[in-house]
Amino acid sequence: MIRFVPSQLSSLPKADVDCQVTLLDGTTVEGRFHLNRANPYIGGRLLVRWIKTWTRWNQPVDVVVEQVGQGNRLRLRMLGTRPAATQERKRVRRGALRLASVESTRRRREYSAWERDPALRRVVLQAWPQKCQVRGCPSSSTIPPNLLPSVLEVHHVVYVSAGGLDSPLNICLLCANHHTLIHRAPTSEVQRCDAEGVNIAIDGIALAIDRDVAALWKLIDV
Ligand SMILES: [Zn+2]
Numbered sequence: 060m061i062r063f064v065p066s067q068l069s070s071l072p073k074a075d076v077d078c079q080v081t082l083l084d085g086t087t088v089e090g091r092f093h094l095n096r097a098n099p100y101i102g103g104r105l106l107v108r109w110i111k112t113w114t115r116w117n118q119p120v121d122v123v124v125e126q127v128g129q130g131n132r133l134r135l136r137m138l139g140t141r142p143a144a145t146q147e148r149k150r151v152r153r154g155a156l157r158l159a160s161v162e163s164t165r166r167r168r169e170y171s172a173w174e175r176d177p178a179l180r181r182v183v184l185q186a187w188p189q190k191c192q193v194r195g196c197p198s199s200s201t202i203p204p205n206l207l208p209s210v211l212e213v214h215h216v217v218y219v220s221a222g223g224l225d226s227p228l229n230i231c232l233l234c235a236n237h238h239t240l241i242h243r244a245p246t247s248e249v250q251r252c253d254a255e256g257v258n259i260a261i262d263g264i265a266l267a268i269d270r271d272v273a274a275l276w277k278l279i280d281v
């Protein structure tokens with residue numbers, strides 16, 4: 060849902076005009092502003108999807124409208140920043156191994172995990188081919204196809220713990236080996252993350268991750 064800041068509703072143009080949208084990370088995409096009398100929104104489906112790709116999954120986003128120069132060109136700026144890692148978003152799960160009778164060797168381990176939207180995993184597994192997206196990864200030839208949906212792991216390019224969004228543009232599908240490699244390598248650097256793909260350098264080795272964000276759009280409800 061795209062919400063315009065209410066005080067600006069009266070100044071929205073009465074016709075379609077070109078616009079630019081500045082996304083949460085500062086990048087800009089081009090589009091058309093489209094006025095719908097009942098519910099003003101921008102740019103038609105493609106632009107709305109772009110915005111939703113950059114926002115937190117299923118959450119409304121506020122948009123500020125600014126006029127560019129004298130022409131009928133608009134700049135639309137999304138409000139808000141990437142969410143900080145806050146305690147409220149952390150959910151504590153408790154796990155314990157119940158190994159009856161071996162009291163002396165039994166240990167209880169508690170851990171916490173960042174909350175993620177399970178709907179996003181379902182959409183991703185529907186929209187993308189069910190295989191590890193690291194270019195050249197042989198895992199899909201060694202894992203039975205019917206097991207792939209439960210074996211594949213969703214990775215957040217910018218970690219959720221570091222404020223990364225639980226949103227389509229910030230995720231990719233990985234096999235367990237590549238996922239572990241990215242998290243455990245002494246150095247892991249994201250060199251690129253856009254609609255066409257992701258490049259991550261791990262101890263000097265470049266991993267190319269091929270994913271088609273546009274394929275997700277048709278499954279995202281706008
Ligand atoms: Zn991960």
Ligand SMILES: [Zn+2]
Nearest residue numbers: 191196234237
């Ligand atoms: Zn892999």
